Amino acid sequence: xxxxxxxxxxxxxxLVNACTGYWELRGIPLQRRKEMQLELEQHIEQxxxxxxxxxxxxxxxxLAFAESWARETPHQFPRGxxxxxxxxxxxxxxxxxxxxxxxxxxxxxxxxxxSFSLILAHVVAFAFIGVYTLLQAWSGxxxxxxxxxxxxxxxxxxxxxxxxxxVIFLLSLTHFPWNLVLFRWDWPVTLLLMLGASxxxxxxxxxxxxxxxxxxx
Amino acid sequence: xxxxxxLREQPCYGYEIVQQLARYGLDLVSEGSIYPLLSxxxxxxxxxxxxxxSTEGPGRKYYRLRxxxxxQLEQWQTEWDTFARAVECLLKGEQAHDHS
Numbered sequence: 001x002x003x004x005x006x007x008x009x010x011x012x013x014x015l016v017n018a019c020t021g022y023w024e025l026r027g028i029p030l031q032r033r034k035e036m037q038l039e040l041e042q043h044i045e046q047x048x049x050x051x052x053x054x055x056x057x058x059x060x061x062x063l064a065f066a067e068s069w070a071r072e073t074p075h076q077f078p079r080g081x082x083x084x085x086x087x088x089x090x091x092x093x094x095x096x097x098x099x100x101x102x103x104x105x106x107x108x109x110x111x112x113x114x115s116f117s118l119i120l121a122h123v124v125a126f127a128f129i130g131v132y133t134l135l136q137a138w139s140g141x142x143x144x145x146x147x148x149x150x151x152x153x154x155x156x157x158x159x160x161x162x163x164x165x166x167v168i169f170l171l172s173l174t175h176f177p178w179n180l181v182l183f184r185w186d187w188p189v190t191l192l193l194m195l196g197a198s199x200x201x202x203x204x205x206x207x208x209x210x211x212x213x214x215x216x217x
Numbered sequence: 218x219x220x221x222x223x224l225r226e227q228p229c230y231g232y233e234i235v236q237q238l239a240r241y242g243l244d245l246v247s248e249g250s251i252y253p254l255l256s257x258x259x260x261x262x263x264x265x266x267x268x269x270x271s272t273e274g275p276g277r278k279y280y281r282l283r284x285x286x287x288x289q290l291e292q293w294q295t296e297w298d299t300f301a302r303a304v305e306c307l308l309k310g311e312q313a314h315d316h317s
Binding site: 035036038039040042043046047052055056057058059065068069071072073074 | 230231232235246247248249250252253254256257260266275277278
């Protein structure tokens with residue numbers, strides 16, 4: 001029996017988190033989900049201590065494993081709505097707002113423009129941010145195949161880059177109106193956005209901290 | 218059927234079940250595939266789970282057989298015996314029994 005090293009522990013955590021996130025999306029009640037999470041974590045830790053791989057526990061396709069367990073567990077339909085909403089607010093909106101602020105401030109401060117124009121290209125960028133946050137969250141499913149977290153994130157980024165380039169290429173073929181102005185606003189609105197972004201990030205950090213504390217208890 | 222037979226002997230937790238099965242030469246394709254099966258047996262009411270607390274960390278979930286499971290196991294065992302006997306006869310080249 002060997003001790004679980006830090007890298008293996010990280011691998012286990014990422015995989016278990018990815019599975020738990022998936023089960024949440026599949027509408028499995030919280031109590032049952034917690035039991036499944038604990039059971040899986042304990043099983044993998046013991047297996048790793050006995051010298052087995054993650055692949056020996058969940059098979060080569062971790063997502064298929066998570067799905068097969070979810071299918072045999074009583075769940076509610078439709079229940080993924082709150083999860084999607086939380087992802088939209090905490091992950092997508094937070095980063096999309098940050099991106100918007102950076103470019104708005106760049107136009108106001110560096111280009112000395114009194115107003116900021118939201119163009120169609122920015123909306124496409126928001127969609128790309130959404131795809132990236134999703135891929136990042138689900139990169140844990142790569143744990144049985146890719147040992148290092150760094151490599152897992154690189155793979156996720158590679159897939160993201162590929163998808164982005166393909167979408168950009170396809171949109172270019174259709175003569176997409178990248179510069180079409182959707183909204184235009186002045187300084188005060190950018191300041192309001194700054195305020196909104198800081199509130200959202202503060203909330204995100206606070207919720208993350210309190211859930212980590214609950215997990216420890 | 219094998220899971221129910223194992224749990225008839227004694228309550229076990231997931232990893233323990235996998236180890237016991239391996240001892241009988243029943244290695245699973247992936248160890249985790251035991252959990253969807255256990256979940257199905259739980260849903261059907263053949264087994265039940267309970268948490269055993271530990272001083273070293275979070276509790277461990279154990280599974281045990283319910284009377285409904287024991288009854289089902291008996292039925293499956295009868296079916297299996299009939300099936301295994303038929304296959305054995307076939308492999309040995311014995312004549313099929315005339316049920317008419």
